[in-house]
Amino acid sequence: MTATLIWILVALVAIGLYLSWTAGRLDRLHARIDATRAALDAQLLRRASVAQELATSGVMDPAASIVLYEAAHAARQAEEEQREVAESELSQALRAVFADPHQVEGVREAPGGEAAAHELTEAVRRVPMARRFHNDAVGAARRLREHRKVRWFRLAGHAPFPMAFEMDDEPPAALVERAAA
Secondary structure: OHHHHHHHHHHHHHHHHHHHHHHHHHHHHHHHHHHHHHHHHHHHHHHHHHHHHHHHOOOOOHHHHHHHHHHHHHHHHOOHHHHHHHHHHHHHHHHHHOOOHHHHHHHHHOOOHHHHHHHHHHHHHHHHHHHHHHHHHHHHHHHHHOOHHHHHOOOOOOOOOOOOOOOOOOOOHHHHHHHHO
């Protein structure tokens, strides 16, 4: 009888340790989501700031400056619910403004334009990477949260269900091609 109780106790301790380890893993995934979201927000803010600086610098034609400034301003001021749409619109504005390689060359030839174009290129390149890291972390947490043991034992606690950040983040081809050359 005591041997049976000991085996039951050992099994319960093993199950408890496993559940504790799973809860810790889920907690680490949620912390990773928070860190990658902060990095994504920083990259999106950097991209919008560089686009605004470039739009107000006077190195582009007025129409392109207005389009770029308005999209960057909207992206910086967007509420959380509208952020994905505003960032996608900034990506579309960047592609529209820099669709012509001559526009990029015009920016680079202006005083201070080379540095501004390089900074924008770097900002535009980093956004897709930051978004991919964030969405990968969200996917890992979602997969773990879908397991029955996590749902049955409520191992996620009160943490909100992680949401991916979906946006159009394709960089302008003229900027990326020029940087690769």
